[in-house]
Amino acid sequence: MAQHVLVPYDDSQRSTDALDFAIEAHPDSTITAVHVIDPSDFYAATGMEGGAMANYDAIIDHQNERAENLLREASDRAADAGVDIRTDHVIGSVSRSIIDYVEEHDVDHVVIGSHGRTGARRILLGSVAETVARRSPVPVTIVR
Template identity: 35%
Template sequence: MTILVAYDGSGPARKAVEHAFVTYPDEEIVLLRVVEAASGSTTAGFDLAREYLKDRRDEIAEKGFDEVPEFENPDDVEFSTEVAVGQPAAEIVTFAEDHDVAHIIVGSHGRTGVSRVLLGSVAERIVRRSPVPVTVVR
């Protein structure tokens, strides 16, 4: 069984990872970090934006998970990391569909303050769109 954990570096996302390690220590755990793509790109700037996002994805893939070994992982649970580019909720659900994920674990929120209100809740969108069960960790 594959467990997908949405990871953005926030406190709730770190708790989601720790929850996965404790609850599913013998399962395949994948941490997915989504490099958020800006919406509203014009056709003229599309190639430039795509190249920037590819570079950013590669940068995060190389060093974006440096803090993961610091998680509370008492049983040395094995996990893998993946990076996607796009809108977080859509990319997380798509990854789950494409990789036969059985369960998604997500932190209750990654953003705070005004940006969270304006941009909506990624966790809520994942819960609404997911084809598999979702656990939201607070």
Template identity: 40%
Template sequence: MAVLVPYDGSSPAHDAVEHAVETHDTDELVLLHVTELADGMLDAGVDIVQEQLKGLQNPASSEGLTEETQALLEDAALSFRMETTVGNPAREIVSFAEDNDITEIVMGSHGRRGVSRVLLGSVAETVVRRAPTTVTVVR
């Protein structure tokens, strides 16, 4: 039983990791980082994709984590791994949950580009609507 936490280094993403750690202390945590590519960008040439992928070295390490999140995970002494993927965030999150042994998605209400504190972010909204599993939107 693995819990998926979409992770982009933002403060809501950190809060989601914290919530997952608090409520699911016996599970494996999978932190998924999606490098966003606009639709059609894949057709624009592999160079761009390769450029994007440069930032994704050592996906199994904790390199992509903020110090705060890293400290939190170390304190929790929890089994976790990082995964990375490229594409549309909501679609990648749902598809990762479908293809892997994910029982629950725990996510922040907004990612790095979220601007509204009132309205739900479009990524969270789409994931809640389409995910095959239980979804927790952390506020």
């Protein structure tokens, strides 16, 4: 049985399904919901280019606030099921950050939604769940 389960959490229905699955399947484990802030997402959304960093602090503050709100929702969802979870957020490339988190925090199982990204970004960047499953040093459950 897993001692520490990591659930990557974003604003997708798939990540919510993964969290629900982890809560149901691993109620006695430590569950951590982690949100990854991907800098490429907010650069693209704001039209920022490499040298245009004037609003970087404001953008990071906004992304941190968004992450805290998402993770509060995850905590509330778990609490409604009678389970306490940990939450955390990191900045970096999504797949790499998840793998790094596993390695740095004694995680022994990952439960991840089948895809949080959609459309062209998924095709161009590949599936986060697929990359995590291929590179993870621990078992990965992909929830569809």
